[in-house]
Amino acid sequence: MTNSEKGVSFSQTVIALMKGVIYREENGGAWQDLLNFQAPVRDYTAILGLELILDEAEGYAFLRQRSTQAGEEELFRLVPRRQLGFSVSLLLALLRKKLVEFDRIERRSATHYARGGDRQPSVRLPARHGERGPPDGSC
Numbered sequence: 223m224t225n226s227e228k229g230v231s232f233s234q235t236v237i238a239l240m241k242g243v244i245y246r247e248e249n250g251g252a253w254q255d256l257l258n259f260q261a262p263v264r265d266y267t268a269i270l271g272l273e274l275i276l277d278e279a280e281g282y283a284f285l286r287q288r289s290t291q292a293g294e295e296e297l298f299r300l301v302p303r304r305q306l307g308f309s310v311s312l313l314l315a316l317l318r319k320k321l322v323e324f325d326r327i328e329r330r331s332a333t334h335y336a337r338g339g340d341r342q343p344s345v346r347l348p349a350r351h352g353e354r355g356p357p358d359g360s361c
Contacts, residue, residue, distance in 0.1 A: 232263070234255065235252055235259055235263060239267070239283065243284045244283045245282050253281070253283070256276070256283055257278075267285055268288070271288050273285065273286055273288045
């Protein structure tokens with residue numbers, strides 16, 4: 223591979239990371255380039271105040287903003303933080319709980335079958351003012 227080809231591969235890898243998550247299964251070429259350029263990518267993104275998170279076991283990589291250390295000036299955020307509403311926060315907490323339960327069950331057995339009750343929602347969120355509820359009127 224020539225230096226210009228390496229430069230193009232490096233650039234494509236960094237751009238793919240800046241666009242979002244790189245998955246080994248979905249984008250094997252970018253994943254392999256990332257593994258080959260891991261140290262230079264970490265160095266380059268560190269200059270921008272970003273940290274490379276790479277999990278080879280699970281097969282994904284992404285960038286996140288580096289947390290500031292004591293005495294460092296805080297950098298501008300690339301993506302502004304937004305406060306989530308109560309309904310969204312509750313939904314995320316319930317999904318996280320289900321994920322932990324599923325992971326615990328999956329460790330015990332290779333296959334997990336959903337029981338009839340698992341398909342029903344655990345919590346019904348009330349409709350907001352001006353929004354229509356479910357067609358069956360269960361809210």
